[in-house]
Every structure is written in structure tokens, then in C-alpha cells.
Amino acid sequence: MTVAGTGLAIETRGLSKRFGHQDAVDDVDLTVPAGTVFGFLGPNGSGKTTTIRMLLGLASATRGEATVLGQELPGALSSVLPRIGALVEGPAFYPFLSGTANLMRLDSADRYASGSTRRSRVDAALDRVGLTHAAGKRVKAYSLGMKQRLGLASALLSPRELLVLDEPTNGLDPQGTREVRNLIRSFADDGATVFVSSHLLSEVEQMCTHAAIMSAGRLVAQGGLDELRRVGDAHVTVVTPDAERARRRLAAFGFVTDEPAEGSGRVRATVAVEAAAAPESIVAALVADGVRVRGFTVEQVTLEERFVALTGEGFDVVR
Amino acid sequence: MSSAEPGPARAIGERAPLGSPSGEGESRHPSLGISLLVSELSVIYRRPRTWALLAALAAVPILIAVAVRLTDDGPQPGRGPPFLDSITNNGLFVGFTALVVCIPLFLPLTVGVVAGDTIAGEAGHGTLRYLLIVPAGRVRLLLVKYVGAAIFCLSATLTIVLAGTVIGFALFPLGDVTLLSGDTIGPGESTLRLLLVAGYVTVSLLGLSAVGLFISTLTDVPVGAMAATIVIAVASQVVGALPQLAWLHPWLLSNHWLGFGDLLRQPISWDSFGANALLQLGYIALFGALAYGRFTTKDVLS
Numbered sequence: 001m002t003v004a005g006t007g008l009a010i011e012t013r014g015l016s017k018r019f020g021h022q023d024a025v026d027d028v029d030l031t032v033p034a035g036t037v038f039g040f041l042g043p044n045g046s047g048k049t050t051t052i053r054m055l056l057g058l059a060s061a062t063r064g065e066a067t068v069l070g071q072e073l074p075g076a077l078s079s080v081l082p083r084i085g086a087l088v089e090g091p092a093f094y095p096f097l098s099g100t101a102n103l104m105r106l107d108s109a110d111r112y113a114s115g116s117t118r119r120s121r122v123d124a125a126l127d128r129v130g131l132t133h134a135a136g137k138r139v140k141a142y143s144l145g146m147k148q149r150l151g152l153a154s155a156l157l158s159p160r161e162l163l164v165l166d167e168p169t170n171g172l173d174p175q176g177t178r179e180v181r182n183l184i185r186s187f188a189d190d191g192a193t194v195f196v197s198s199h200l201l202s203e204v205e206q207m208c209t210h211a212a213i214m215s216a217g218r219l220v221a222q223g224g225l226d227e228l229r230r231v232g233d234a235h236v237t238v239v240t241p242d243a244e245r246a247r248r249r250l251a252a253f254g255f256v257t258d259e260p261a262e263g264s265g266r267v268r269a270t271v272a273v274e275a276a277a278a279p280e281s282i283v284a285a286l287v288a289d290g291v292r293v294r295g296f297t298v299e300q301v302t303l304e305e306r307f308v309a310l311t312g313e314g315f316d317v318v319r
Numbered sequence: 320m321s322s323a324e325p326g327p328a329r330a331i332g333e334r335a336p337l338g339s340p341s342g343e344g345e346s347r348h349p350s351l352g353i354s355l356l357v358s359e360l361s362v363i364y365r366r367p368r369t370w371a372l373l374a375a376l377a378a379v380p381i382l383i384a385v386a387v388r389l390t391d392d393g394p395q396p397g398r399g400p401p402f403l404d405s406i407t408n409n410g411l412f413v414g415f416t417a418l419v420v421c422i423p424l425f426l427p428l429t430v431g432v433v434a435g436d437t438i439a440g441e442a443g444h445g446t447l448r449y450l451l452i453v454p455a456g457r458v459r460l461l462l463v464k465y466v467g468a469a470i471f472c473l474s475a476t477l478t479i480v481l482a483g484t485v486i487g488f489a490l491f492p493l494g495d496v497t498l499l500s501g502d503t504i505g506p507g508e509s510t511l512r513l514l515l516v517a518g519y520v521t522v523s524l525l526g527l528s529a530v531g532l533f534i535s536t537l538t539d540v541p542v543g544a545m546a547a548t549i550v551i552a553v554a555s556q557v558v559g560a561l562p563q564l565a566w567l568h569p570w571l572l573s574n575h576w577l578g579f580g581d582l583l584r585q586p587i588s589w590d591s592f593g594a595n596a597l598l599q600l601g602y603i604a605l606f607g608a609l610a611y612g613r614f615t616t617k618d619v620l621s
């Protein structure tokens with residue numbers, strides 16, 4: 001019953017889902033350490049929601065396995081799900097019932113939730129997302145942002161070890177987005193693992209400690225945010241009349257130099273970030289070799305560029 | 320899990336002292352589906368649509384009674400629906416007449432709406448995924464949905480009977496009732512018989528509810544499931560009216576729908592009630608199994 005065994009809240013191996021001829025999720029090996037705020041990043045249609053549906057037992061996997069909170073799915077679903085609070089593909093409620101009545105309904109579907117504390121837990125959850133004043137209104141009259149908050153409240157009706165939140169800030173104004181971000185941080189402070197999907201890098205950078213990046217159904221990168229920033233390429237450009245000597249020196253540092261541009265007096269070279277030496281030691285070595293360094297710049301790929309490089313640019317849904 | 324254990328496996332929420340939900344499943348006592356059923360009924364009966372359906376059913380006996388009352392010479396014996404000509408002598412017949420009028424279409428219509436909506440309606444609202452995540456349990460949810468639809472069937476027939484009785488008492492005299500066997504019974508016993516007939520009609524609708532439940536697991540579009548369920552009820556009666564298909568009649572959902580005459584004899588004959596109940600049970604078993612097979616393996620993508 002423990003996540004302490006592996007220290008992982010979610011682990012998938014080769015998880016795949018095929019819709020017709022399309023691999024919506026393709027061979028995903030996800031590793032979500034317990035206690036993290038984990039960003040599940042990817043453009044629209046990259047398979048985030050489909051992955052989440054499989055993790056929650058809503059859809060069966062075509063191939064692969066998943067372990068959630070230390071238990072194998074789908075066999076252990078009935079004992080795992082009570083430990084998870086979730087928001088999938090936007091909030092959904094009975095429009096003709098009030099916010100309170102909707103939460104009461106969901107909670108009474110929970111076999112393990114006590115009926116005697118139901119009302120107070122519903123009120124506490126509504127209070128936590130700032131909906132106390134609208135609690136008696138029919139959901140029909142709620143704005144999208146209010147529904148989104150009610151959805152978050154529904155994930156909080158009982159104590160949870162894992163929160164799976166699918167694009168929780170969709171449809172929220174900047175103020176609402178900030179509040180949701182704070183809420184997510186407070187869940188994490190309470191000790192829960194938060195698995196939050198988003199198509200916005202900036203959002204993940206602001207609230208997550210770890211992230212995985214999806215592109216067209218495949219998992220293309222994952223790890224700590226710092227770790228993700230570190231992978232990728234660093235470029236240096238040396239302005240010097242001694243191009244040949246500089247090139248040799250940079251090669252010794254592991255750099256691959258670009259095709260020299262004739263007579264430009266510039267040498268541009270690339271190396272993987274994790275293998276890059278400190279810029280000052282590169283300059284010192286160049287100078288020691290007698291390279292007349294007239295200019296030296298280092299560019300490191302930002303996470304944003306990396307995200308774009310991994311997932312493709314632009315507004316178009318890939319598939 | 321001891322609470323002293325370090326690590327992030329702690330739960331959030333103000334109930335933490337009650338024990339984290341990671342406690343062994345066996346040590347916690349899952350409740351039966353009672354609170355879910357209560358909640359299901361409150362969703363059905365807090366829905367404006369349900370009351371619109373029941374109001375439409377209640378309008379039938381009222382319409383009949385008012386029409387008969389406003390006609391000076393009263394209905395011709397032997398014409399129109401059964402019992403219609405008896406209404407002027409006895410208000411108790413309003414309920415009987417209205418039930419008979421509602422059986423072919425109005426009742427299947429309302430039951431089709433509620434039974435067709437069971438799963439597809441939740442899928443359409445998107446609430447199905449949240450119920451399953453809670454987790455309500457797929458089998459438990461299916462059972463509760465069926466029981467909810469069955470209770471609606473009962474409330475639908477009782478609505479007709481109740482509205483018919485009230486308007487009958489208001490507009491017509493109250494008297495003894497002559498049964499089909501020729502015996503005469505007083506108003507008290509007549510009311511009992513009326514309730515028996517309502518029970519018979521309710522049982523008649525249980526098979527259709529199971530059909531609707533199954534169709535409802537096939538789609539995320541509730542209107543489609545409702546329409547398909549109603550079409551099946553009508554088609555069954557059309558086939559039942561074709562003598563060329565007589566071999567099929569004993570298996571038709573609607574075969575015994577109008578067979579409650581046995582309950583209006585002295586002594587009561589339970590044969591048709593039993594045959595009807597058996598047939599409906601068959602439908603419940605068959606379509607319940609189909610619904611189970613479909614719903615427990617279905618990908619919920621709504």
C-alpha cells in the first residue's frame with residue numbers, strides 16, 4: 001500500500017492507447033516521484049488527457065502497464081481511486097443542481113466517505129476554493145471559472161494522496177489562474193503528489209518541480225525542471241582572426257564546430273549542455289593557446305526553445 | 320502505514336487524524352449503495368424534466384374526466400377506451416381508464432426518457448467520469464441506475480392513479496364497482512384493485528427499463544438512447560398486432576401489457592401477473608447482463 005517502496009506516485013511502462021489507426025498515446029514510460037508537483041506538458045492533442053484517463057481506469061490501455069500509488073492497474077483500481085482526487089477534461093456537473101448539491105452527490109457515491117461528515121466536508125471544500133457565496137446557486141448559472149473551482153473542490157472532498165488535474169487553469173482569468181496555482185502549491189505543502197497537465201510551458205515553470213513533455217502521443221522528455229533545462233545544446237561563438245587554432249581548442253572541450261564561414265572571423269560551436277565547461281575556463285584555454293579572443297558569447301537553449309523544438313512550433317494541432 | 324513514517328504519502332484535508340486513505344482497504348467499511356441510491360433519486364426528482372413528465376401523465380386522467388363531464392349525454396357504451404362509459408357512474412374508473420390509455424405510448428415514452436438517460440445522460444453531462452473516479456464502482460452504479468429507473472416507473476403509474484382518483488372523486492359520484500366476473504365490490508376494495516393494476520403496469524415497464532439501461536450504455540447521446548428505447552416499445556406493440564408473427568408474440572416485451580383483466584375478477588387470478596412478471600424478469604436478466612457486459616468494459620471517453 002505504499003509509495004515509499006519505489007518512491008513513485010505514478011509509473012507507467014510502455015503505456016499505449018490506440019484509437020482506430022491512431023496512436024493517441026504511444027509507448028509512454030512515465031515516472032512521477034512522490035511528493036512532487038509534476039507538470040504533464042504537451043500541446044493540444046498530444047495525448048495528455050488520454051494518458052490520464054488510463055491512469056484513472058476510465059479507459060483501458062491498448063498496451064503497457066501502470067502502477068499508481070504503488071498498486072498495479074487496472075486490478076487495484078477500487079482501492080487506488082479513493083486515494084486520488086482528479087479533474088479530467090474540464091469540470092462537469094448537473095446544471096440543474098446547486099454547487100453544494102453536486103458535491104453532495106459525488107461524495108455520496110464514495111463508498112468510504114462518511115455520511116455524517118458529508119455536509120461539513122463539502123462546505124470546507126467549497127470554502128477552500130472560494131465558492132462559499134455561490135454554493136447555493138445552480139451550476140447552470142456558474143461561469144467556466146466557477147465550474148473549474150467547483151471541479152477542484154470535488155477533488156478535495158476527502159483527503160487525497162495524489163491529485164490528478166487535467167488543465168486546471170483552462171478558462172480561468174489571470175486572477176483565477178494565480179489562485180489555482182496557489183491552491184496547487186498548498187496541496188503540495190499538505191504532502192500530496194500533484195500531477196497537473198498543461199499545454200502552457202510558462203504555467204508548468206511557475207508551479208512544478210518536475211515535468212514530462214508529450215508530443216504526438218510520445219513522451220519526449222521528463223525529469224526535474226532543472227534537469228530538463230540542463231539537457232539540450234549550448235552554443236559558443238568566438239570572434240577571432242585565429243579561427244583554425246580556436247577550432248582545435250574547442251574540439252578538445254568536446255565542441256563540434258559549425259562549418260566555418262569564410263573569412264568571417266567567427267567560430268561557432270555546439271556542445272551538449274551537461275558536457276559544457278565553464279565559459280571562463282574555455283576563454284582561458286583559448287588565450288593560453290594564443291588565440292586572440294576579440295569576442296566570446298555563450299547561448300544556452302531555454303526550456304521554452306526546447307519545448308518548441310520537441311513538440312513543434314505554432315498553433316496547429318499536430319494530428 | 321504508520322503516521323510516523325516520513326515521506327510524502329500523507330494526505331491533505333482536515334480529516335487527516337481519521338487516518339489516511341492509504342489505510343488497508345479491509346480495515347475500512349465500505350457502505351452499500353444506499354446513500355448513492357438516495358442521491359440518485361434526489362437527482363431524478365430534483366430535475367424539472369421529471370416533474371414535466373409526471374405532470375404530462377397526470378394530465379391524462381384529468382383530460383379524460385373533464386371531457387366526459389362536459390359531454391351531456393356521456394360516452395356511448397362500448398366505444399372509446401375500456402371503462403370510459405363507466406366513469407359517469409363511478410369516479411373510481413377514471414384512474415383505470417387513464418392507465419389503459421397511457422400504456423401503449425405515454426408510459427413507454429416517459430420510461431424511455433428516464434431509462435435511456437441513465438448512463439448516456441451522465442456521459443452527456445460528463446458527470447459519468449467523475450462518478451467513476453470517486454469511485455462509485457461500475458456495477459454498483461449500474462444497479463443504482465436501474466433501481467432508480469424502476470422507482471420512476473412506479474411513481475409514473477402511481478401519478479396516473481392518484482391524479483385519476485382525485486379528479487374522479489371531484490367530478491363524479493362514488494359507487495360500487497362491478498368486476499369483469501360480475502361480482503360487485505365496494506370503494507375500499509376497488510381502490511385496492513386499482514393499486515394492484517398500478518403494480519401490474521409498473522412490472523410491465525421493468526423490462527423496458529432494462530432495455531433502456533442497456534441502450535444507454537451504448538452511447539454518450541441521451542436523446543438517442545431515449546428515442547431508441549421508445550421505438551422498441553412501439554415496435555414491440557406493432558409486431559404484437561400482426562397475426563402473421565404470432566409465434567413471436569409470447570416473447571414480446573409488450574405481450575402482457577394489457578393483460579391485467581385477471582386482477583379485476585373475483586377471486587383474483589394471478590396467472591397473467593405471474594406470466595408477465597416472468598417475461599419481464601427474462602428481459603431484465605438478458606438486458607441487465609448485456610448492460611453489465613458493455614458498461615464494465617467500456618472506455619469512458621465522454
Ligand SMILES: Nc1ncnc2c1ncn2[C@@H]1O[C@H](COP(=O)(O)OP(=O)(O)O)[C@@H](O)[C@H]1O
Pocket residue numbers: 019024042043044045046047048049050051319620
Ligand atoms: N474518443 C476518442 N476517439 C478517437 N480519438 C480520440 C478520442 N479522444 C482523443 N482522441 C485523439 O487522441 C489524441 C490525444 O488526445 P488527448 O489525449 O485528448 O490530447 P490532449 O489532452 O493532450 O489535448 C488526439 O489526437 C485526439 O484526436
Ligand SMILES: [Mg+2]
Pocket residue numbers: 045048049050089166167
Ligand atoms: Mg486534454
